[in-house]
Amino acid sequence: MTHIVLVPGFWLGAWAWDDVLDPLRSAGLDPVPVTLPGLAPGDDVAAVRRADHTRAVTDVLDGLDGEVVVVGHSGGGAVVGEVLDRRPDRVRRAVFLDSGPLEDGASLALDLPDDVAALDLPAWDELQAAGSSLDGVDEAGLARFRRLAVPHPARVAREPVHVTDPRRFDVPVTAVCTSVPSQMLRSVAGGGPPFHTELGRYDVTYVDLPTGHWAMFSRPADLAAVLVEEARRD
Structure with a gap:
């Protein structure tokens, strides 16, 4: 059995992966969707x-x-990048979905004020303006997203990533490019500002899946098919 651990982004819990679970199971994989600390209703967000x-x-x-x-x-x-650093011998492959691993010392929101405890889900136009495309998500999907989203722990965004074990680069990775085409991602994968990614230091397979930032909402069946193929890749 191959387990496929699904780590969501900001404001999301395990529910975000609901529409990809059955196709993954039908392909013989064991999907394990994760709700991270602070992302379940009622969690103490400020302490995370x-x-x-x-x-x-x-x-x-x-x-x-x-x-x-x-x-x-x-x-x-960014979480998965740190997981590869902590468990390089445990992961067969990592998949970065419209994302990437951060280099040591980098932060997702370094300038976020210390007195901010949580980040609320912005208005749709603010997300779009920030580069998080909602392409392909219908009105019902947007309504569900808004209803189930919870504030994201601000310290997770503000605190720097810590990665030190060079064995993390031995783990093969796949970059699934949805809102950013692979040609563009390749051009910024080498690290440094403004993205501070270390994706280019890995053995990367690039896969294009054109849609918005939230492919699990906009193209769940196609995303599941990509994840199945990548989970089986040698």
Whole structure:
């Protein structure tokens, strides 16, 4: 059995992956969607730190037998990058869905004021203006997104990533490019500002799946097919 651990991005819980679970199971995979600390209704958001998110995913890996593929969407990609650093021998492949791993010391929102405890889901036009395309998500999908989304722990966004083990680069990765085409992503994968990604240091397979930022909402069947193919890739 190959387990495929699904790590969502900002404001999302395990529910975000609902529409891809059945196709993954039908293909013989064991999907394990994750709700990170602070992302369940009623969680103490202000107390959650970046290390809590990384630890939550490594705990999931430690409880699984068999091969593991880890998928990180959006801000979840930074978490997956740290998971590869902590468990390089445990992950068969990592998949970055419209995301990527951050280099050591980088942050998703370094300038976020210290007195901000949580980040609310912005208005749709603010998300679009910030580059998070909603293409392909219908009105029902947007309504569900808005209804189920919860504030994201600000410290997770503000605190820097810590990665030190060079063995993380031995893990093969796939970059699934949805709102940003692979040709563009390749051009910025080498690191440095403004994105501070270390994606270019990995052995990367690039896959284009043109849609918006939230492919699990806009093209769930096609996304599941990509994840199946990548989970089986040698």
